[in-house]
Amino acid sequence: MQPKIVILGAGYGGLAAAIHLEKHHIPFTLINKHSYHYFKTLLHEAAGGRHDAQTYAIDLRDILHRKTSVMVKDTVRELDIRTKTVWTEAGCYEYDKLVIALGSQTATFGIPGLAQHAFVLDSLATAKAIREHIEYSFARYARTGEPKDLKIVVAGGGLTGVELMGELADFAPKLLRQHQLSADDFELTLVHGHDEILPNVHRDLRQVAMHKLQERGVKLLLGERVTGANEAEILLASGKSLHAHTFIWTGGVEAPSLLRESGLPVDSRNRVEVNTYLQVKGHPDVFAIGDSAHFTTSDDDVLPPTGQVAEQMGKHAAENLVQLWHSDTMREFVYHDHGMVASLGPTYGVAEVGHHHATGTAALVLKDGSKMKYLMHLGGPIALLKKHKQWIEIEM
Numbered sequence: 001m002q003p004k005i006v007i008l009g010a011g012y013g014g015l016a017a018a019i020h021l022e023k024h025h026i027p028f029t030l031i032n033k034h035s036y037h038y039f040k041t042l043l044h045e046a047a048g049g050r051h052d053a054q055t056y057a058i059d060l061r062d063i064l065h066r067k068t069s070v071m072v073k074d075t076v077r078e079l080d081i082r083t084k085t086v087w088t089e090a091g092c093y094e095y096d097k098l099v100i101a102l103g104s105q106t107a108t109f110g111i112p113g114l115a116q117h118a119f120v121l122d123s124l125a126t127a128k129a130i131r132e133h134i135e136y137s138f139a140r141y142a143r144t145g146e147p148k149d150l151k152i153v154v155a156g157g158g159l160t161g162v163e164l165m166g167e168l169a170d171f172a173p174k175l176l177r178q179h180q181l182s183a184d185d186f187e188l189t190l191v192h193g194h195d196e197i198l199p200n201v202h203r204d205l206r207q208v209a210m211h212k213l214q215e216r217g218v219k220l221l222l223g224e225r226v227t228g229a230n231e232a233e234i235l236l237a238s239g240k241s242l243h244a245h246t247f248i249w250t251g252g253v254e255a256p257s258l259l260r261e262s263g264l265p266v267d268s269r270n271r272v273e274v275n276t277y278l279q280v281k282g283h284p285d286v287f288a289i290g291d292s293a294h295f296t297t298s299d300d301d302v303l304p305p306t307g308q309v310a311e312q313m314g315k316h317a318a319e320n321l322v323q324l325w326h327s328d329t330m331r332e333f334v335y336h337d338h339g340m341v342a343s344l345g346p347t348y349g350v351a352e353v354g355h356h357h358a359t360g361t362a363a364l365v366l367k368d369g370s371k372m373k374y375l376m377h378l379g380g381p382i383a384l385l386k387k388h389k390q391w392i393e394i395e396m
């Protein structure tokens, strides 16, 4: 009898695995919170009002077509590794081979007040919430003079925080013009714990990105850590505090806590430790990929939580499942870094591909190219055309 394969999560990793298994005519069950896949790497665009949130989602049925591929819209609650059972809100699913691809969510690291007083950006629903809050605040301020200020603070100078700030530096001035408000009425501040933003890009590009943000009116508060937040202020390690009507925390991510609770070996951020075949250490029937996995390279580096890593791991885990299906030998996973592009709003970006750097619109061309390549990988022109016809309901 052929093994029952269950994939948890239809993000960049889980979907790459599912697409590869379909190609090889291998049946699987894919359990995902939503009936759609969303472009998490573009959430800042949705939060910054570039397009409606729905634009960043694509129905899973437009990507996966085989009758043998079972798609379940449900939320995973618990993994029972001993009995090989996945418990969800609505039922339970037994597996012979499991692929964990549940991604990550924003981590607040126990910093008091963040969960209550900060927005986060880690799903379509949170992106929509940020956009609606900012639009509403500007409209209300223009009408009533309330809230007291239109200050926006983003904490975290990694890719998420920087791309979001780039977008807001474009969005907020548009709202000011729309409501005939003066630029004195508002302020954008990016708080970051180190002296330079974008730790994963070359130093020269960091400098360009910092300069560009400042040129667009963003105040950079560097070498400052957020230690708490309450209704009135954001508290900093230096003892200073900031007032902001909109506070967005992008200080780091962690994998879902259910992975720790399942008894699998995890690191301090709930990421499951995997071997070079992407199997969970001590559990050869379970694979973990993407933001949910802790993979150490031969250089002793832990792979970062990026879409690029997740996609490559997803495809590789599926390749190994295909090998096992045919009783063949698995291959070790080797990550290929294809570079990084950070957008700083709709008209400017910085990119690093190997030793080559690009800035401005050239960097954005690279980003648009990779967006298009990804959409084509999801289903080619047919999926692209269908995508423009459908309206997807965004859920929490």
Ligand SMILES: Cc1cc2nc3c(=O)[nH]c(=O)nc-3n(C[C@H](O)[C@H](O)[C@H](O)COP(=O)(O)OP(=O)(O)OC[C@H]3O[C@@H](n4cnc5c(N)ncnc54)[C@H](O)[C@@H]3O)c2cc1C
Residues within 6 Å of the ligand: 008, 009, 010, 011, 012, 013, 014, 031, 032, 033, 034, 037, 038, 040, 041, 042, 043, 044, 074, 075, 076, 077, 101, 102, 103, 104, 121, 122, 159, 160, 163, 256, 289, 290, 291, 292, 305, 306, 307, 308, 309, 310, 341, 342
């Ligand atoms: C604003 C922003 C910009 C980014 N920009 C880039 C970039 O430019 N380049 C890059 O490489 N990376 C970027 N990233 C990081 C990248 O988005 C993630 O690393 C990537 O999405 C991880 O893929 P994944 O498949 O592991 O998880 P995800 O894409 O997060 O997918 C996880 C899936 O599991 C589902 N799920 C979660 N919990 C449950 C549950 N309990 N039950 C059922 N389903 C569940 C989720 O709904 C989701 O569909 C960015 C991230 C953000 C937030």
